[in-house]
Amino acid sequence: MSNNSAASSIVVAQKAVKQLRLEASVRRIKVSQAAAELKTFCLQNAHKDPLLTGVPSSDNPFRPPKSCVLL
Amino acid sequence: FSLCLYLISPLVPEMATQEVQLNETLSHLKTESDTLKTKLEEERAKLHDVELHQVAEKVDGLGQFVMKTRRTLKGHGNKVLCMDWCKDKRRIVSSSQDGKVIVWDAFTTNKEHAVTMPCTWVMACAYAPSGCAVACGGLDNKCSVYPLSLDKNENLAAKKKSVAMHTNYLSACSFTNSDMQILTSSGDGTCALWDVESGQLLQSFHGHAADVLCLDLAPSETGNTFVSGGCDKKANVWDMRSGQCIQSFETHESDINSVRYYPSGDAFASGSDDATCRLYDLRADREVAIYSKESIIFGVSSVDFSLSGRLLFGGYNDYTINVWDVLKGTRVSILFGHENRVSTLRVSPDGTAFCSGSWDHTLRV
Numbered sequence: 001m002s003n004n005s006a007a008s009s010i011v012v013a014q015k016a017v018k019q020l021r022l023e024a025s026v027r028r029i030k031v032s033q034a035a036a037e038l039k040t041f042c043l044q045n046a047h048k049d050p051l052l053t054g055v056p057s058s059d060n061p062f063r064p065p066k067s068c069v070l071l
Numbered sequence: 072f073s074l075c076l077y078l079i080s081p082l083v084p085e086m087a088t089q090e091v092q093l094n095e096t097l098s099h100l101k102t103e104s105d106t107l108k109t110k111l112e113e114e115r116a117k118l119h120d121v122e123l124h125q126v127a128e129k130v131d132g133l134g135q136f137v138m139k140t141r142r143t144l145k146g147h148g149n150k151v152l153c154m155d156w157c158k159d160k161r162r163i164v165s166s167s168q169d170g171k172v173i174v175w176d177a178f179t180t181n182k183e184h185a186v187t188m189p190c191t192w193v194m195a196c197a198y199a200p201s202g203c204a205v206a207c208g209g210l211d212n213k214c215s216v217y218p219l220s221l222d223k224n225e226n227l228a229a230k231k232k233s234v235a236m237h238t239n240y241l242s243a244c245s246f247t248n249s250d251m252q253i254l255t256s257s258g259d260g261t262c263a264l265w266d267v268e269s270g271q272l273l274q275s276f277h278g279h280a281a282d283v284l285c286l287d288l289a290p291s292e293t294g295n296t297f298v299s300g301g302c303d304k305k306a307n308v309w310d311m312r313s314g315q316c317i318q319s320f321e322t323h324e325s326d327i328n329s330v331r332y333y334p335s336g337d338a339f340a341s342g343s344d345d346a347t348c349r350l351y352d353l354r355a356d357r358e359v360a361i362y363s364k365e366s367i368i369f370g371v372s373s374v375d376f377s378l379s380g381r382l383l384f385g386g387y388n389d390y391t392i393n394v395w396d397v398l399k400g401t402r403v404s405i406l407f408g409h410e411n412r413v414s415t416l417r418v419s420p421d422g423t424a425f426c427s428g429s430w431d432h433t434l435r436v
Contacts, residue, residue: 006093013100019278020107023319026356030118034337034355035126038380039398041335043130045379050423052133052381061161061178062141062424062436 115357123350123360127398133381136394136404141424144175144434146182151428152209153243153415157198160421164205165434166193172207174219177426177436186217186227195243199250206234206253208241214255216267235265242284247311248291254311256283262299264311276309278316285329290336298339300327306341306351320351322358329373333397334380340397342371348385350397362395364402373415378422386413386427408435 046052057063149169156163162183166172170191174184190211197206199216208214214235217227235241239258246253247264252273256262262276262283281302289296295311306327308318325344332339338352338359347363348371362383369389376383376397383395392413394404411430418425428434 006090006097010093010096010100013097013104017100017104017107019316019319020104020111022315022317024107024111024114026318028114028118028356029354030120031123031352031355031357031359032121032126034352035121035123035359037354038123038333038335038338038352038359039127039130041333041337042379042381042398045334046381048422049377049379049381050421051138051377051418051425052379055423060423064141 115355118355119357123398124400130398132399133396133403138394138404138406140408140435142177142180142436144177144180144436145432146173146175146185147171147432147434149432150411150430151414151432151434152192152194153196153207154417154426154428154434155196155198155205156417156419156426157202158200158420159202160419160423162198162202163426163434163436164196164198164207165415165428166196166207166209167432168192172196172205172217174205175434177424184219184227186231188215192240195241195255197244197246197253199246200248201250204250206244206246208235208244208255210240212237212240212257212259214241214244214253214265216253232267232270234267234270235263236270237261237263239282242282243286245286245288245297247288254286254288254297256286256299256301258282260301262286262297262309274311274314276307276314276316278307278309278319279303279305284326287331287339289332290334294336298330298332300330300341300343302326304343306330306339308339308353318353318356320358322349323347325370328371331374331376334376334378340374340376340383342374342385344370346370346387348374348383348395350383360397360400362393362400362402367393372413373417373427375416375418375425377418377425384416384418384425386416386429388412390429390431392416392427409433 147167154165163175170188172186193209204218206216216232235255237257237259243256260279264274279301283301286299300306304323306320307316323343327343329342342348350360352359371385373386385393390409392406409429415428426436
């Protein structure tokens with residue numbers, strides 16, 4: 001192994017270590033708190049979610065196209 | 072990260088000492104790297120005090136869901152690979168293996184524009200926020216922007232602008248908040264942010280160890296970040312300004328084909344060839360839910376949330392779409408209809424519908 005490729009492996013390893021240090025230092029909250037906030041968001045927005053609540057046919061832009069009667 | 076030790080008889084004694092020193096440094100770095108990884112897992116585990124579905128125990132279950140195909144868009148000559156909605160909630164752009172990119176009016180099912188790309192396998196397409204342009208790319212390693220003309224007879228290909236250049240296939244693209252910047256991901260292992268007008272590279276994102284397959288931008292209120300997923304089984308969250316990877320998640324057991332932010336921006340979902348979808352919370356910095364069943368063995372190609380984030384739609388390689396209750400972790404519905412793999416899936420901007428594209432050449436709304 002030439003010294004050059006050992007040196008470049010070191011550069012790669014140094015970057016990996018630096019990245020891991022950054023990720024390890026991230027501020028975290030407890031899952032219970034995070035989960036509670038996800039749940040709250042869902043419930044607060046549920047009434048605005050058309051796929052959840054359903055949409056009356058008259059308001060549904062994708063309702064089956066009405067057949068036309070030509071008089 | 073692998074460490075190779077070579078036994079070489081050195082030509083010069085100094086080289087031998089240098090060799091040993093370098094290898095020692097490498098060895099120290101590897102130890103530090105392993106220690107940090109362990110520490111990271113420990114820190115994350117300390118805060119893992121409860122499961123998401125436990126927190127959601129008292130939430131009312133969702134009733135029976137009846138979702139019907141309202142429109143079938145036919146016209147592609149080969150597998151549909153990608154689609155995106157226009158902000159006007161009715162237009163859709165889709166791209167296909169046959170090199171065609173089509174803009175549809177989903178209400179009427181009319182094709183409004185069609186472009187033939189110079190390459191096949193157009194794996195990525197996106198609608199510009201203004202609705203006046205679309206971006207697409209694939210095996211040509213580029214992302215090109217086509218302004219959409221009101222004149223149907225005009226040849227769109229004439230006004231094409233090549234914006235992004237990668238050294239391998241383009242897997243995904245997305246406009247940022249404006250028509251002026253595009254974010255791309257590529258088989259070359261990188262993501263990149265480009266200025267549309269000049270084609271200039273504004274920022275590149277290095278960190279994935281293999282092809283990057285998907286990306287999604289954080290909802291605008293939550294700031295300048297995006298998430299990407301790749302063949303290295305990692306989902307990375309990036310700071311768009313600095314190019315830095317700020318969080319990384321590696322719990323999937325295979326390629327991550329799709330990532331999508333939860334509507335609040337505090338979490339994101341991923342879909343993988345390991346047949347599971349997973350939810351990662353950004354503030355808890357860990358996976359908080361897995362959406363899987365023993366009976367589901369085919370990979371997930373595409374995921375998206377309903378408007379409130381309560382429903383997660385997953386398009387699978389077994390031709391079905393599974394609908395999951397995000398909070399409870401249970402499947403609420405399974406949708407049949409496509410006659411081949413579902414390759415792409417997006418909920419419409421106002422949440423009234425979702426569109427799926429498939430290898431069966433069609434799109435369904």
